[in-house]
Amino acid sequence: MKVLVIGGGGREHALCWKLAQSARRPKLYCAPGNAGTAQHAENVPIAADDFDKLLSFARKQAIDLTIVGPEEPLCAGIVDRFTAAGLRMFGPTAAAARLEGDKTFAKQLMREVGVPTAEARMFGPTAQEIAQAKQSGRGRDELSYKDFQSGYDMARHYVSTRDEGIVVKAAGLAKGKGVFVHPDPSEALLTLERLMVQRELGEAGQRVVIEELLTGPEVSVLALVDGLNIYLLESAADHKRLGEQDTGPNTGGMGAYSPATTLTESDLATIERDVFVPIVDALRRDEIVYRGVLYAGLMMTTAGPKVLEFNCRFGDPETQPILMRLESDLLDAVEATIDGRLDQIELRWDRRAAVCVVMASGGYPGDYPKGHAIDGLKEAGALPDVQVFHSGTATRADQIVTAGGRVLGVTALGDTISQARQRAYEATKLIRFEGAYLRGDIAMQASNR
Ligand SMILES: Nc1ncnc2c1ncn2[C@@H]1O[C@H](COP(=O)(O)OP(=O)(O)O)[C@@H](O)[C@H]1O
Ligand SMILES: [Mg+2]
The missing domain is CATH 3.90.600.10 (Phosphoribosylglycinamide synthetase, C-terminal domain)
Structure with missing residues (x-):
């Protein structure tokens, strides 16, 4: 069996390391990979966003299964492309990956089905402004906040009415650089200017979510989802900030551990029932079949667990400690997810x-x-x-x-x-x-x- 892993970070090294232990002895490829993946897989010099080349490589090599690591190709629809070409791929479609790629979509869905999350308001261009901007015939990069003035003005006004801490989030993908925590809400005005006027994060910051600042320990709960069945993996927690004692700027993650010691069995059951089940069901109702890893980033507040965000893939670096603890064959779990058989598997974990x-x-x-x-x-x-x-x-x-x-x-x-x-x-x-x-x-x- 030939398996291709897409991506080139620590998560992908951990995936290749674990897949290499499979009893089915798959032949592994990793695109583009790194010096670590090369120990278990043949690295293929194709970038994770070059869908044409990835697809033709998978076809030529007769790859049986492709596993996608990072969020960008998932949100850009790589699963839709591969599946349409008749290739087997592990990961959600673009419509399902919107849970990560569009924070306003995730927030609206959570609200609709009552998933506990921070109170929020959303601001951005109106449908009319977008239509007008399109009619003007200018490209995306030529548009300025003047085209979308109302959202910016409303966001500023909203911020000026707040006297408690707030968090400003760019709605789109921003490689972990799109969230700004402001204990003093007046500081959020500058963030709004940077996102919506200077457009420092481009289109990702055109729309923003402004939410209440929550406090409590953070945990990551990842699940395999096969469209219907949900299988929670062992919990984890990561350290986002660069500096010790969680100070300094946010990073992709400076470390992680598993299990998350603040979570009890009953917390996990609550999170499955109140977060994962309603979200997966709501997507199904809208004819979106979620297949792959669904990752909920949560804050354990005094009022219970609240969702900060969803990710549509394995976390990096949480995957490293989680897979170190997985005893079962990862390849079997991946295939059970794709085939809708998660109700028939039982994963074994190192205690x-x-x-x-x-x-x-x-x-x-x-x-x-x-x-x-x-x-x-x-x-x-x-x-x-x-x-x-x-x-x-x-x-x-x-x-x-x-x-x-x-x-x-x-x-x-x-x-x-x-x-x-x-x-x-x-x-x-x-x-x-x-x-x-x-x-x-x-x-x-x-x-x-
Ligand atoms: N409502 C909130 N209250 C307090 N801190 C938050 C809130 N939302 C996010 N954060 C902090 O910002 C980090 C990044 O936010 P998150 O929503 O996970 O976005 P992303 O991972 O896309 O950057 C979180 O891990 C958390 O530490
Ligand atoms: Mg996050």
Whole structure:
């Protein structure tokens, strides 16, 4: 069996690593992959957004199954393209992936079916303004806020009436850079200007969601969904902020651990019943069949769990500790999802905990250098119960070098979060590259609980 994984980050390395353990011994390809995926798969130099080339590669190689890692190709409809061509693919269609790609769509759906989430207002161009802008014959990039003045003015007005903390979110995909948390609501005015007038995030910020600022521990609950059946995976939590004690700018994620120690079995049952079931059913009612991973980012508030967002794929870096704990064959679970057989599978999990510590390039999430040699990977990977997942790495003349902002996800298993954490940090000490940055407090609070 031939399996193609699309993407080139830590999540994709973890997917390839796990698929390589399948009893069915699949032949693996990864496009474009990284130096880590190359240990298990044949890397194919095709970008994750080059649908034409991916499709012709899959056809020529007679790929039996393609698994999509990142959200951009999913939201842009790669599953629709592959499926129309008769190819098997794991992931939601564009219509279903809108749950992640359009935060106003997700919010409206949650409201409609009563899923607990932050109170919110949404602002953006009116249908009339969009029609007028289209008629003017100018391209998307030529449009300015003047074309959509009313949404901006209304958003400003709304913000000026708030005296408690608010969160401003660009509605579209923004690689984790589209959410602005403002304990002082007056600061949100500048964010609105940057998003809606300067259009710093382009079309993604043309519409915004402004919501109440919630507090509480954050957790990630991922489920396999086969259109009808929902199978919750082991829980996880990640650390978004760059700095220790959750300070500094948001990043793609500086570390993660599984299980999320703040979640009880009864919380998970509540989340399945009040979040996953109504959302999957509402989509089905609208003839949208959700197939793939559905990921709910939640905040455990004193009033219960509330959804911050949905993702339409495996999280990065949550996937690294989750898959470290999965004992069952991932390939079987993926196929059961595609074939609508999730009611017939039972996944086995390692009862131990897993912690993933991200090592990043100095300067990330801003500009950072690339091409620094990475040493000590073998020594770190040889430690018991340790896996070094690669994110931004490449091979140059037999030497593994840095090639991205997040470089490695050093992941370890342990009897407790505290032990897993200790092992992961021990492993990071063996790895060296110039300017390496990591947070020293990943899973620290959780290990004290
Ligand atoms: N309503 C909210 N109240 C407080 N913090 C929030 C709220 N919404 C989002 N956040 C914070 O911002 C982060 C990113 O928001 P999220 O909605 O997950 O967007 P994305 O992952 O697309 O950037 C969250 O992980 C959380 O820390
Ligand atoms: Mg998020």
